[in-house]
Amino acid sequence: xxxxxxxxxxxxxxxxxxxxxxxxxxxxxxxxxxxxxxxxxxxxxxxxxxxxxxxxxxxxxxxxxxxxxxxxxxxxxxxxxxxxxxxxxxxxxxxxxxxxxxxxxxxxxxxxxxxxxxxxxxxxxxxxxxxxxxxxxxxxxxxxxxxxxxxxxxxxxxxxxxxxxxxxxxxxxxxxxxxxxxxxxxxxxxxxxxxxxxxxxxxxxxxxxxxxxxxxxxxxxxxxxxxxxxxxxxxxxxxxxxxxxxxxxxxxxxxxxxxxxxxxxxxxxxxxxxxxxxxxxxxxxxxxxxxxxxxxxxxxxxxxxxxxxxxxxxxxxxxxxxxxxxxxxxxxxxxxxxxxxxxxxxxxxxxxxxxxxxxxxx
Amino acid sequence: xxxxxxxxxxxxxxxxxxxxxxxxxxxxxxxxxxxxxxxxxxxxxxxxxxxxxxxxxxxxxxxxxxxxxxxxxxxxxxxxxxxxxxxxxxxxxxxxxxxxxxxxxxxxxxxxxxxxxxxxxxxxxxxxxxxxxxxxxxxxxxxxxxxxxxxxxxxxxxxxxxxxxxxxxxxxxxxxxxxxxxxxxxxxxxxxxxxxxxxxxxxxxxxxxxxxxxxxxxxxxxxxxxxxxxxxxxxxxxxxxxxxxxxxxxxxxxxxxxxxxxxxxxxxxxxxxxxxxxxxxxxxxxxxxxxxxxxxxxxxxxxxxxxxxxxxxxxxxxxxxxxxxxxxxxxxxxxxxxxxxxxxxxxxxxxxxxxxxxxxxxxxxxxxxxxxxxxxxxxxxxxxxxxxxxxxxxxxxxxxxxxxxxxxxxxxxxxxxxxxxxxxxxxxxxxxxxxxxxxxxxxxxxxxxxxxxxxxxxxxxxxxxxxxxxxxxxxxxxxxxxxxxxxxxxxxxxxxxxxxxxxxxxxxxxxxxxxxxxxxxxxxxxxxxxxxxxxxxxxxxxxxxxxxxxxxxxxxxxxxxxxxxxxxxxxxxxxxxxxxxxxxxxxxxxxxxxxxxxxxxxxxxxxxxxxxxxxxxxxxxxxxxxxxxx
Numbered sequence: 001x002x003x004x005x006x007x008x009x010x011x012x013x014x015x016x017x018x019x020x021x022x023x024x025x026x027x028x029x030x031x032x033x034x035x036x037x038x039x040x041x042x043x044x045x046x047x048x049x050x051x052x053x054x055x056x057x058x059x060x061x062x063x064x065x066x067x068x069x070x071x072x073x074x075x076x077x078x079x080x081x082x083x084x085x086x087x088x089x090x091x092x093x094x095x096x097x098x099x100x101x102x103x104x105x106x107x108x109x110x111x112x113x114x115x116x117x118x119x120x121x122x123x124x125x126x127x128x129x130x131x132x133x134x135x136x137x138x139x140x141x142x143x144x145x146x147x148x149x150x151x152x153x154x155x156x157x158x159x160x161x162x163x164x165x166x167x168x169x170x171x172x173x174x175x176x177x178x179x180x181x182x183x184x185x186x187x188x189x190x191x192x193x194x195x196x197x198x199x200x201x202x203x204x205x206x207x208x209x210x211x212x213x214x215x216x217x218x219x220x221x222x223x224x225x226x227x228x229x230x231x232x233x234x235x236x237x238x239x240x241x242x243x244x245x246x247x248x249x250x251x252x253x254x255x256x257x258x259x260x261x262x263x264x265x266x267x268x269x270x271x272x273x274x275x276x277x278x279x280x281x282x283x284x285x286x287x288x289x290x291x292x293x294x295x296x297x298x299x300x301x302x303x304x305x306x307x308x309x310x311x312x313x314x315x316x317x318x319x320x321x322x323x324x325x326x327x328x329x330x331x332x333x334x335x336x337x338x339x340x341x342x343x344x345x346x347x348x349x350x351x352x353x354x355x356x357x358x359x360x361x362x
Numbered sequence: 363x364x365x366x367x368x369x370x371x372x373x374x375x376x377x378x379x380x381x382x383x384x385x386x387x388x389x390x391x392x393x394x395x396x397x398x399x400x401x402x403x404x405x406x407x408x409x410x411x412x413x414x415x416x417x418x419x420x421x422x423x424x425x426x427x428x429x430x431x432x433x434x435x436x437x438x439x440x441x442x443x444x445x446x447x448x449x450x451x452x453x454x455x456x457x458x459x460x461x462x463x464x465x466x467x468x469x470x471x472x473x474x475x476x477x478x479x480x481x482x483x484x485x486x487x488x489x490x491x492x493x494x495x496x497x498x499x500x501x502x503x504x505x506x507x508x509x510x511x512x513x514x515x516x517x518x519x520x521x522x523x524x525x526x527x528x529x530x531x532x533x534x535x536x537x538x539x540x541x542x543x544x545x546x547x548x549x550x551x552x553x554x555x556x557x558x559x560x561x562x563x564x565x566x567x568x569x570x571x572x573x574x575x576x577x578x579x580x581x582x583x584x585x586x587x588x589x590x591x592x593x594x595x596x597x598x599x600x601x602x603x604x605x606x607x608x609x610x611x612x613x614x615x616x617x618x619x620x621x622x623x624x625x626x627x628x629x630x631x632x633x634x635x636x637x638x639x640x641x642x643x644x645x646x647x648x649x650x651x652x653x654x655x656x657x658x659x660x661x662x663x664x665x666x667x668x669x670x671x672x673x674x675x676x677x678x679x680x681x682x683x684x685x686x687x688x689x690x691x692x693x694x695x696x697x698x699x700x701x702x703x704x705x706x707x708x709x710x711x712x713x714x715x716x717x718x719x720x721x722x723x724x725x726x727x728x729x730x731x732x733x734x735x736x737x738x739x740x741x742x743x744x745x746x747x748x749x750x751x752x753x754x755x756x757x758x759x760x761x762x763x764x765x766x767x768x769x770x771x772x773x774x775x776x777x778x779x780x781x782x783x784x785x786x787x788x789x790x791x792x793x794x795x796x797x798x799x800x801x802x803x804x805x806x807x808x809x810x811x812x813x814x815x816x817x818x819x820x821x822x823x824x825x826x827x828x829x830x831x832x833x834x835x836x837x838x839x840x841x842x843x844x845x846x847x848x849x850x851x852x853x854x855x856x857x858x859x860x861x862x863x864x865x866x867x868x869x870x871x872x873x874x875x876x877x878x879x880x881x882x883x884x885x886x887x888x889x890x891x892x893x894x895x896x897x898x899x900x901x902x903x904x905x906x907x908x909x910x911x912x913x914x915x916x917x918x919x920x921x922x923x924x925x926x927x928x929x930x931x932x933x934x935x936x937x938x939x940x941x942x943x944x945x946x947x948x949x950x951x952x953x954x955x956x957x958x959x960x961x962x963x964x965x966x967x968x969x970x971x972x973x974x975x976x977x978x979x980x981x982x983x984x985x986x987x988x989x990x991x992x
Contacts, residue, residue, distance in 0.1 A: 169381070172377060173374055173377050173378070175374070226414075226583075228399060228407065229407050229410045229411050229414065230411070231396065231399045231400060231407070232399040232400060232403050232404055232406065232407025232408070232410075232411075233404065233407040233408040233410070233411035233412075234400050234404070235400055235401070235404040235408065236400065236401060236404075245411055245412075245414070245415045245580075246411055246414065246415075249414075249415055249580070249581070249582040249583055249588065250582050250583035251411075251414055251415075251582075251583045265396065265399075265400065269400060270396055270397065270400040270401060273393070273396045273400070274393065274396075277389050277392055277393055277396075278389070280389070281385055281386065281389040284381075284382075284385035285382055285385055285386075288378060288379075288381045288382045288385065289382075291373075291378055291381075292373065292375060292378050292379070294373065297373060300373050300378070304378070304381070307381065311384075311385060311388065314388075315388050315392070318392045318395075318396075319392065319395065322392075322395040322396060322398075322399055324395055
């Protein structure tokens with residue numbers, strides 16, 4: 001039953017789109033850093049992409065059913081790793097998110113994203129009805145809630161939130177009663193005041209800044225404003241590669257990472273943004289296509305889990321850059337500089353390739 | 363094998379397809395957001411980006427220097443730094459204020475006060491908290507750029523004046539533009555601009571003032587300058603050359619330094635003022651930075667009025683100097699025979715009241731004619747002449763000789779003095795003129811008041827036959843106005859002989875005699891209050907007579923005239939006379955050197971007075987430009 005998939009049966013279209021996005025990312029990382037202390041950062045990103053590609057190939061070789069078999073074990077490992085980070089992780093920028101992997105800092109929560117995709121795919125494919133029971137919803141909430149809670153403690157609100165779309169998309173596909181959906185939404189709304197107390201001061205500030213930008217003090221409102229200025233001043237054709245004043249003079253915050261889209265929008269203009277967003281649209285459509293062609297529900301849930309996370313990333317990040325969402329520290333997949341996030345995305349794509357290469361296998 | 367794999371179930375293709383639409387919808391939504399910013403509002407944000415990166419920094423134009431008649435620098439400017447406090451982020455300000463106060467050794471309360479005072483102004487406008495930063499202050503600002511971002515340095519041009527109040531009253535001072543000037547300047551001035559506030563600084567502000575330039579620089583997100591975009595160079599103010607002779611001024615200052623009064627020396631042929639002193643005075647260098655409130659208060663309320671330029675603003679009874687006016691009226695009106703004599707027994711009675719001569723109680727002048735009356739300043743003679751002339755004639759000639767009129771000197775706030783007349787008492791006091799008043803006025807007492815400059819102009823004008831050139835401080839003064847009131851040769855001869863006698867025939871100014879120089883003049887010891895009142899109050903310093911001496915040389919068509927006022931000096935000839943003599947002597951000494959071709963270095967090389975006051979007068983002085991004071 002588990003026959004070997006062919007090595008070269010990859011989604012080449014998907015890969016092409018991915019490499020296009022990576023290329024745009026490298027361009028802007030170079031532009032944003034070549035005049036600063038961070039010069040040479042794009043080469044490091046190239047290495048991360050290489051590692052990611054290797055990881056993708058390896059992961060696509062291991063039958064996803066095998067992975068799903070080990071879901072409970074993976075889940076436990078993930079939770080232990082998160083606890084370990086809380087106990088002994090590096091503190092960077094005021095948050096404990098990193099552990100050293102081969103001497104490099106690595107965000108454990110990125111692993112948890114993969115684990116939750118696998119775990120929920122296993123869970124949903126075990127639910128054999130077309131309507132989720134209430135007890136199923138409670139189970140899902142627990143499965144997602146525990147790691148999300150741990151990540152929230154780091155604190156990393158952004159990554160904790162990223163886990164939710166996997167559950168939401170999965171629940172929708174598995175079939176959820178509208179009453180239940182309404183109840184979940186209502187419950188979520190009720191949780192907001194509780195959640196407010198859980199938030200760290202800087203998180204509260206970011207939210208306040210987003211909700212009432214005119215009242216925000218210089219620091220917090222500044223980032224969004226500078227990002228908007230960068231985007232807006234780019235115009236249709238942009239100021240030219242390496243010529244964005246907001247980018248080059250450092251007005252755009254973390255312009256090589258979270259706000260890389262602002263840097264791109266300034267230098268390459270609306271035209272550049274259009275290309276970028278169309279590439280991402282292509283990526284998402286290609287992922288959905290793969291889900292539709294999956295051999296079984298398990299494969300579909302795996303692919304859609306990946307789709308949910310990546311889509312969420314793109315939406316939240318791009319919306320943040322134009323001031324439609326608060327600053328959450330969610331990077332733009334494949335473009336923002338960062339080892340953990342880049343490797344995660346490639347591993348997630350490895351899962352997709354994995355499912356795809358087994359679509360004809362019976 | 364694995365029980366959980368649900369191969370039996372079909373995929374929910376419909377729901378999956380929904381996600382494709384969702385992805386398209388999301389992309390459209392985001393593109394709409396970007397479109398709005400990048401296309402619709404792109405102009406607005408381009409503006410903001412430009413404002414982000416471009417800063418305009420004013421380049422302050424230095425004010426023009428003031429030179430003396432030989433090109434020596436009297437007043438100049440030097441660059442210095444002011445420390446600004448940026449106010450656009452109140453929270454940051456609050457956080458840093460204590461550190462700022464400590465680092466710049468400024469009282470914290472003062473800073474709070476200044477911030478409160480500036481509250482109504484626009485927030486982006488920084489306030490100057492330290493107008494003249496020391497090197498330590500500058501180092502503090504530079505080294506804390508990152509952690510105290512509310513401080514900024516601004517290069518400014520400071521005015522440098524001679525020390526010790528040298529010529530201070532005439533030079534004046536500069537200060538921040540007042541709100542009224544700001545409103546009426548049509549945007550020519552910005553708040554904090556420095557303008558001339560008094561004296562020559564104010565009179566010639568338009569010449570001295572340059573046009574500020576502007577430097578546009580690109581700054582990065584932490585405000586560090588990356589590069590300069592363009593420069594609009596500052597146009598420095600133009601220098602003005604004064605007719606003041608530094609050498610004469612220095613002598614005059616030295617003689618007047620411990621006195622209360624004024625001195626003005628002038629070349630009556632051209633109207634060029636050669637020296638002008640007013641004491642006590644102030645140090646304009648204090649004003650060049652920011653004058654502390656209590657110092658300003660002191661200067662304004664001080665009973666000795668140090669801010670007054672007494673040479674043109676002191677309106678005091680001229681005393682016996684006025685007798686030259688009376689003598690001119692006597693000779694020119696021909697109402698009285700010029701050979702008239704009067705017997706002076708030391709006093710006389712007019713209109714039932716006793717008037718004393720100044721020698722009363724010590725001696726008497728005996729038989730006095732006009733010559734003797736001028737030489738010995740006999741009051742009885744001029745009382746009699748005044749009575750016989752009447753106030754109308756006196757007022758006519760006084761007015762013609764410039765008493766009661768501004769001289770038109772190129773300085774702000776000149777006072778006209780006062781020549782009383784029948785018309786004047788009626789207008790001001792609504793009464794008739796008392797004949798007895800004429801007696802006092804004829805000897806420069808009573809309601810008549812003059813400034814030192816008026817007396818210098820008057821004496822010199824009489825001595826050169828009635829030509830009065832408008833006095834001026836600026837050497838290149840086009841179209842100096844000339845008043846002509848021809849006085850007959852005979853009258854001029856008689857009066858100047860008298861004034862020659864004052865100095866050279868054992869008269870009241872005999873102490874001021876100079877070898878080989880026809881130094882002439884007229885003394886005056888003017889009562890501040892009437893004799894009776896003074897006797898009642900007892901002798902107090904503030905009621906001591908004012909000593910006057912107006913001297914000139916040579917006797918006819920003088921080249922130099924010097925009016926000296928020493929308030930409370932009591933004896934015009936003895937106290938004011940020697941001062942006038944010193945200045946005239948210095949004038950001739952210098953002329954002598956010129957004639958012998960021994961032009962000294964001090965005449966050829968522009969030298970700052972700071973150096974000159976240290977170096978002995980007349981010696982060659984340092985060649986290098988003066989360093990700004992540290």
